[in-house]
Amino acid sequence: xxxxxxxxxxxxxxxxxxxxxxxxxxxxxxxxxxxxxxxxxxxxxxxxxxxxxxxxxxxxxxxxxxxxxxxxxxxxxxxxxxxxxxxxxxxxxxxxxxxxxxxxxxxxxxxxxxxxxxxxxxxxxxxxxxxxxxxxxxxxxxxxxxxxxxxxxxxxxxxxxxxxxxxxxxxxxxxxxxxxxxxxxxxxxxxxxxxxxxxxxxxxxxxxxxxxxxxxxxxxxxxxxxxxxxxxxxxxxxxxxxxxxxxxxxxxxxxxxxxxxxxxxxxxxxxxxxxxxxxxxxxxxxxxxxxxxxxxxxxxxxxxxxxxxxxxxxx
Amino acid sequence: xxxxxxxxxxxxxxxxxxxxxxxxxxxxxxxxxxxxxxxxxxxxxxxxxxxxxxxxxxxxxxxxxxxxxxxxxxxxxxxxxxxxxxxxxxxxxxxxxxxxxxxxxxxxxxxxxxxxxxxxxxxxxxxxxxxxxxxxxxxxxxxxxxxxxxxxxxxxxxxxxxxxxxxxxxxxxxxxxxxxxxxxxxxxxxxxxxxxxxxxxxxxxxxxxxxxxxxxxxxxxxxxxxxxxxxxxxxxxxxxxxxxxxxxxxxxxxxxxxxxxxxxxxxxxxxxxxxxxxxxxxxxxxxxxxxxxxxxxxxxxxxxxxxxxxxxxxxxxxxxxxxxxxxxxxxxxxxxxxxxxxxxxxxxxxxxxxxxxxxxxxxxx
Numbered sequence: 211x212x213x214x215x216x217x218x219x220x221x222x223x224x225x226x227x228x229x230x231x232x233x234x235x236x237x238x239x240x241x242x243x244x245x246x247x248x249x250x251x252x253x254x255x256x257x258x259x260x261x262x263x264x265x266x267x268x269x270x271x272x273x274x275x276x277x278x279x280x281x282x283x284x285x286x287x288x289x290x291x292x293x294x295x296x297x298x299x300x301x302x303x304x305x306x307x308x309x310x311x312x313x314x315x316x317x318x319x320x321x322x323x324x325x326x327x328x329x330x331x332x333x334x335x336x337x338x339x340x341x342x343x344x345x346x347x348x349x350x351x352x353x354x355x356x357x358x359x360x361x362x363x364x365x366x367x368x369x370x371x372x373x374x375x376x377x378x379x380x381x382x383x384x385x386x387x388x389x390x391x392x393x394x395x396x397x398x399x400x401x402x403x404x405x406x407x408x409x410x411x412x413x414x415x416x417x418x419x420x421x422x423x424x425x426x427x428x429x430x431x432x433x434x435x436x437x438x439x440x441x442x443x444x445x446x447x448x449x450x451x452x453x454x455x456x457x458x459x460x461x462x463x464x465x466x467x468x469x470x471x472x473x474x475x476x477x478x479x480x481x482x483x484x485x486x487x488x489x490x491x492x493x494x495x496x497x498x499x500x501x502x503x504x505x506x507x508x509x510x511x512x513x514x515x516x517x518x519x520x521x522x523x524x525x
Numbered sequence: 526x527x528x529x530x531x532x533x534x535x536x537x538x539x540x541x542x543x544x545x546x547x548x549x550x551x552x553x554x555x556x557x558x559x560x561x562x563x564x565x566x567x568x569x570x571x572x573x574x575x576x577x578x579x580x581x582x583x584x585x586x587x588x589x590x591x592x593x594x595x596x597x598x599x600x601x602x603x604x605x606x607x608x609x610x611x612x613x614x615x616x617x618x619x620x621x622x623x624x625x626x627x628x629x630x631x632x633x634x635x636x637x638x639x640x641x642x643x644x645x646x647x648x649x650x651x652x653x654x655x656x657x658x659x660x661x662x663x664x665x666x667x668x669x670x671x672x673x674x675x676x677x678x679x680x681x682x683x684x685x686x687x688x689x690x691x692x693x694x695x696x697x698x699x700x701x702x703x704x705x706x707x708x709x710x711x712x713x714x715x716x717x718x719x720x721x722x723x724x725x726x727x728x729x730x731x732x733x734x735x736x737x738x739x740x741x742x743x744x745x746x747x748x749x750x751x752x753x754x755x756x757x758x759x760x761x762x763x764x765x766x767x768x769x770x771x772x773x774x775x776x777x778x779x780x781x782x783x784x785x786x787x788x789x790x791x792x793x794x795x796x797x798x799x800x801x802x803x804x805x806x807x808x809x810x811x812x813x814x815x816x817x818x819x820x821x822x823x824x825x826x827x828x829x830x831x832x833x834x835x836x837x838x839x840x841x842x843x844x845x846x847x848x849x850x851x852x853x854x855x856x857x858x859x860x861x862x863x864x865x866x867x868x869x870x871x872x873x874x875x876x877x878x879x880x881x882x883x884x885x886x887x888x889x890x
Contacts, residue, residue: 258837261837297603298805299838305838309841424632
C-alpha cells in the first residue's frame with residue numbers, strides 16, 4: 211500500500227504525526243516534492259480561481275503524486291483546539307480537491323478533531339482501516355505518532371539587534387517557495403526573526419481575553435495573541451505579516467493587529483500566484499532600512515521630536 | 526437609546542413593525558446605496574467581504590441620524606460573519622463615533638444567560654408589559670414570514686403572469702405601503718391583504734417559463750443592492766425564480782439548529798456532495814443545487830461576495846453537480862467594484878443559453 215502525503219498546508223506542522231502513523235501501519239509513504247514552479251502551475255490550473263494561494267498549491271501537490279499512490283491523505287482538520295476552527299476551506303478540503311482534480315485515488319474523508327486523544331484516534335481508525343484491520347496495530351502506530359508529534363517543534367527563534375516578528379499562517383512562513391525565501395533574505399540583511407510559537411502563553415492569554423469575543427479561529431488566537439504579546443513585551447522592533455491574497459482570516463486579523471499596535475512598524479506582504487519577487491525585495495529593504503534608522507540612528511525619536519510614522523503629524 | 530440596524534433585504538420592514546409595537550426609538554438607515562458602499566469600503570479592511578462594507582455604511586448613516594446603539598446578530602461558525610462585531614466596533618471607535626453594540630450571538634459562544642441579558646437590554650427600553658412584548662415579537666415574526674411568502678410568490682409567478690409586470694408592481698406597492706404605515710397592526714393587515722392579492726393574481730399555467738434557482742451566500746442573495754437587483758431583472762425577463770434562503774428561513778434554521786432538526790430536506794440533498802458543516806451556508810447552497818435539479822429547474826445562479834470562504838468550497842463542488850445532474854450553473858461574484866454592464870450581459874447570456882437548451886435535440890434526456 212502506497213500512501214500519499216502532500217507537502218502542502220499544515221503538513222509543515224503535523225507531518226511527524228501522519229508520517230509515523232502510516233509508516234507504523236506498514237505503508238510506503240510517498241511525499242510530493244517541495245513546492246516549485248510546476249506544482250504551483252498545476253495547482254493554479256486545477257483549483258477554483260477564488261481560492262487562496264496555499265490552497266492552490268495544495269492542489270498542485272496532490273496532482274503531482276495522485277497517480278503514484280493507493281490512498282491520499284487529505285486531512286480535513288476541523289478543530290485543533292476545542293470550539294476553534296481552522297478555516298472553512300480546511301473543513302471542505304477533501305471535497306474541494308475531489309471535485310477539482312479528475313481521476314483521484316481514494317482519499318481520507320473523515321473529519322479530524324485534534325483537541326483530544328479520543329477523537330484523534332477515531333480518525334486514525336477510520337483512515338487506518340483502509341490499510342489494516344488489525345486494531346492493535348493501529349493503536350500502536352497511533353501512540354508512536356503522538357510521541358513523534360510531541361517531540362516535534364516548529365518555529366524560528368533568532369534574536370539580533372533588530373528583530374522582527376515573522377507572522378503568518380504556518381504554511382506560508384515555512385514554505386520557502388511560497389514566501390520567496392523571506393527567511394533567508396532577512397537573515398542576509400542581519401535581521402533577527404521570531405515566530406508566533408515563541409510568544410509567552412501567559413501574555414498571549416491576557417491579550418486574547420481583552421477581545422470582545424472569544425476567537426473561533428486558531429489562527430486568530432495564535433497570530434493576534436502573539437503579535438499583541440510581542441508588542442506589549444517590546445520584544446520585537448517590527449512585524450512582518452505574510453498573508454495570501456483573499457485570505458478571509460487575515461482580512462480580519464491584520465486589521466485587529468493594526469488597531470492594537472497603532473503606529474508600531476508593520477509590513478503586510480500579500481502573496482498570490484502573480485507576485486513578483488522584485489517588488490517584495492524592494493519593500494522588504496525599505497522596511498528594514500526604516501527599522502534600522504528607527505532603532506540604531508534615531509533611538510526611537512526622530513530629530514524634531516515627533517514620531518514620523520504618525521498619521522496625524524504627517525503633512 | 527436609539528437603535529439602528531444594518532440592512533439585509535426586507536428585514537428592516539419586520540424590524541420596523543417590531544420596534545413600533547414595542548415603542549422603542551429606532552432609526553432605519555436609508556436603503557443600501559452607492560454612498561453606503563463607498564463609505565463602507567473606505568473605512569473597512571480591503572479584503573473583507575461585501576456585507577461588512579455595506580454594514581459599516583449603514584451604521585454611519587444611522588449614527589448620523591441620531592442612533593447610539595447598533596443591534597446585530599452574530600454567529601460562532603468558522604465563517605467571517607462571527608468576527609464582524611469586533612472589528613466593526615473598533616472601526617467605529619476609530620472614527621470617533623460613540624456607539625454601543627448589542628450582538629445577539631449564538632448561544633454556543635456566549636451562553637444562555639448572557640444572551641438573555643443582551644435581549645433584556647433592548648427589552649427594558651420598551652414600556653410594554655411582558656405579554657405585550659411577546660405579542661410584538663410574534664407579530665413581527667409573522668410579518669417577516671408573510672413578506673417572504675409574498676416575495677417568493679411574486680418571483681415565481683413572474684413567469685406565469687397574464688399581465689406582464691403585475692407581480693413586480695404588486696410587490697413594490699406592498700413594500701412602500703407597509704413602510705409608510707406606523708401602526709404595527711395595520712401594517713400586518715396590509716401584508717395579509719397583499720398576500721391574498723398575490724395569491725389571486727391572474728396566471729396562465731400553460732406557459733412554460735424558464736425557471737432558475739438563486740443560490741449562494743445568504744446576504745448577497747437576499748440583499749438586492751449587492752446582486753444588482755437580479756431578481757427584478759429576471760422578473761422583467763419573465764423568468765420564474767426561486768430562492769430558498771430568506772430571513773424567516775434563517776430565523777427558523779437558527780432556532781431549529783439547537784435541536785438539530787433544521788432544514789432536513791436540504792441537508793439530506795447535500796449529503797452526497799458535502800456531508801459536513803463547513804460554516805456559512807455552503808452546505809445549503811450545495812443542497813439547493815441538488816434540489817433544483819430534482820424539481821425540474823432549468824438552471825441555477827450562484828451569487829457570493831468576493832473572498833467568501835465557504836462559498837469558494839461550494840463553487841468547487843458545483844461543476845460536478847452541474848455535470849452529473851445536467852443543471853447549467855452560473856457563478857456570479859460580487860464586490861464593490863462589480864460593473865453592471867458585464868454582470869447583466871452574463872445573466873442575459875445565461876438565460877439565452879437556458880432557452881436554447883430546451884430546443885436542443887437532446888433536451889429532456
